[in-house]
Amino acid sequence: MWQDLERMRAARQGRRIEALFAADPARADTFSVRVDGMVLDCSKTQLDTELRAALIALAEGAGVAERREAMFTGAPINETEGRAVLHTALRAPDDARIKVDGRDVMADVRATRARMTELAGALRAGRLRGQGGAITDVVNIGIGGSDLGPAMACAALAPCHDGPRCHFVSNVDGAHIHDTLAGLNPETTLIIVASKTFTTVETMTNAATARDWMAARVADPGAQFVALSSNADAAAEWGIAPERVFGFADWVGGRYSVWGPIGLSVMIAIGAERFGEFLNGAAAMDAHFRTAAPQDNMPMMLALVGLWHHQVCGHATRAVLPYDQRLALLPAYLQQLEMESNGKGVTMDGTPLDRAAGPVVWGAPGTNGQHAFYQLIHQGRQVVPCEFMVAARGHEPDLAHHHRLLVANCLAQSQALMRGRDIDAARALMARAGYSGAELERQAAHRVFPGNRPSMTLAYDRLTPRRLGQIVALYEHRVFVEGVIMGINSFDQWGVELGKELAGALAPALAEGRAPEDADGSTRALLDFVRERA
Numbered sequence: 021m022w023q024d025l026e027r028m029r030a031a032r033q034g035r036r037i038e039a040l041f042a043a044d045p046a047r048a049d050t051f052s053v054r055v056d057g058m059v060l061d062c063s064k065t066q067l068d069t070e071l072r073a074a075l076i077a078l079a080e081g082a083g084v085a086e087r088r089e090a091m092f093t094g095a096p097i098n099e100t101e102g103r104a105v106l107h108t109a110l111r112a113p114d115d116a117r118i119k120v121d122g123r124d125v126m127a128d129v130r131a132t133r134a135r136m137t138e139l140a141g142a143l144r145a146g147r148l149r150g151q152g153g154a155i156t157d158v159v160n161i162g163i164g165g166s167d168l169g170p171a172m173a174c175a176a177l178a179p180c181h182d183g184p185r186c187h188f189v190s191n192v193d194g195a196h197i198h199d200t201l202a203g204l205n206p207e208t209t210l211i212i213v214a215s216k217t218f219t220t221v222e223t224m225t226n227a228a229t230a231r232d233w234m235a236a237r238v239a240d241p242g243a244q245f246v247a248l249s250s251n252a253d254a255a256a257e258w259g260i261a262p263e264r265v266f267g268f269a270d271w272v273g274g275r276y277s278v279w280g281p282i283g284l285s286v287m288i289a290i291g292a293e294r295f296g297e298f299l300n301g302a303a304a305m306d307a308h309f310r311t312a313a314p315q316d317n318m319p320m321m322l323a324l325v326g327l328w329h330h331q332v333c334g335h336a337t338r339a340v341l342p343y344d345q346r347l348a349l350l351p352a353y354l355q356q357l358e359m360e361s362n363g364k365g366v367t368m369d370g371t372p373l374d375r376a377a378g379p380v381v382w383g384a385p386g387t388n389g390q391h392a393f394y395q396l397i398h399q400g401r402q403v404v405p406c407e408f409m410v411a412a413r414g415h416e417p418d419l420a421h422h423h424r425l426l427v428a429n430c431l432a433q434s435q436a437l438m439r440g441r442d443i444d445a446a447r448a449l450m451a452r453a454g455y456s457g458a459e460l461e462r463q464a465a466h467r468v469f470p471g472n473r474p475s476m477t478l479a480y481d482r483l484t485p486r487r488l489g490q491i492v493a494l495y496e497h498r499v500f501v502e503g504v505i506m507g508i509n510s511f512d513q514w515g516v517e518l519g520k521e522l523a524g525a526l527a528p529a530l531a532e533g534r535a536p537e538d539a540d541g542s543t544r545a546l547l548d549f550v551r552e553r554a
Contacts (some may be wrong), residue, residue: 024333027330058491064477066474079320083506100508106271110272152208158209159230162188170214172352173278173488176488186285192225192542212284298485300487301486305497326502331375337380358378360515364508364509387426411487413481442468478494
């Protein structure tokens with residue numbers, strides 16, 4: 021199948037995307053997918069009916085539909101760890117019945133969510149108080165999915181915030197915890213420690229610092245801590261009461277965990293009702309992904325076009341460009357979701373891959389990126405497929421003129437990437453500017469845009485909790501489809517382990533003044549440099 025797709029790529033070499041619109045006035049409708057207030061426009065790519073059929077055949081040949089059903093029904097598709105993959109259960113409808121090893125897990129999911137709702141409601145209403153009164157600030161301490169998910173969601177849903185202020189600490193760099201706690205009142209601050217094992221080095225180091233900070237002013241600091249962890253014994257040793265400990269099953273991966281206890285800070289910020297809307301949006305995308313035909317299936321088409329760009333066309337990166345300031349953290353969230361999930365070198369059975377499994381994912385919100393890296397995506401020699409996001413309207417009606425300018429820029433950028441500007445148009449532009457002769461040619465050369473660069477656009481009515489749930493679930497399922505087609509396990513992350521193991525040996529070396537015996541010359545020299553200047 022890959023060979024067939026590569027032949028299709030060769031046959032389409034040099035074909036202009038813009039010409040496809042001239043040949044088919046209905047192209048935008050034909051190659052767009054619409055779902056409940058959102059549209060994914062894939063028409064500004066090389067996609068055509070023959071290519072779409074071939075990509076769908078690739079997915080069918082890889083068993084995506086069968087693997088999808090196995091995931092939703094609790095089969096242990098995370099084969100290297102022998103686990104189910106059921107983050108979808110955390111947002112499943114109340115009447116859902118999902119079994120793992122013959123046991124319905126939904127009762128536990130609902131019970132945990134009810135406990136979260138009770139705590140969040142008590143805190144928001146001022147019934148759950150700190151030593152100094154009502155809680156004014158919540159600090160979530162985690163790393164990876166225990167930080168990126170809730171931090172991204174809280175930022176995205178800022179217009180819905182009507183609870184305490186939420187802050188996030190992840191980096192073990194002392195500057196992060198120091199600067200976050202500066203200015204907060206420990207007597208009215210709640211600390212959330214998010215670590216499934218309650219042993220994550222970075223998280224527990226920051227948590228210990230936060231506890232010391234609070235203990236200097238609060239008689240019983242444990243009373244102002246919450247643990248998001250399955251290690252209730254370790255949390256108890258910290259003085260955290262059992263009713264303040266929220267565990268979750270091993271079938272919830274960290275980067276897929278914002279839907280459950282890891283999302284407690286989001287629930288505190290926006291309230292249980294809006295958090296429910298966030299879950300419902302994701303559940304709606306789950307139902308769509310599970311039932312829609314491939315060409316009308318938004319996650320499927322997002323994944324298949326992504327595979328075409330990376331695995332077939334060889335474009336090494338993809339840029340995620342939300343024209344929505346409150347989605348500023350989404351590119352970083354998707355970096356982890358996609359690169360930790362599909363950044364693999366072997367197939368499920370351990371066979372080395374013959375092509376890269378996933379692209380480098382990066383991005384920033386528009387219009388900021390236009391004044392930073394868009395120069396490269398327009399005129400650089402490498403092609404960067406772009407994924408734009410934009411809302412039809414914002415949350416600031418008195419600033420509607422800002423939003424019109426924002427949308428105009430988003431649409432213009434995707435149009436410019438496709439159209440480009442040829443040398444004749446550049447010459448005419450420079451002639452009108454008064455240039456002639458050799459200088460006209462020189463100036464014109466700098467104003468040529470190759471164009472014919474692919475992009476997709478996800479448009480939606482407005483960024484609400486429901487829409488955010490749909491967007492995040494959309495990308496989760498995109499990762500799943502791409503992983504199944506590549507034959508890899510998208511739900512383990514062994515690649516993060518080696519560096520952590522080596523750091524465990526180097527940390528004592530910094531304290532004791534001696535390098536590990538197996539340290540290489542470079543590492544020894546750098547240790548010496550740091551120790552001499554510490």
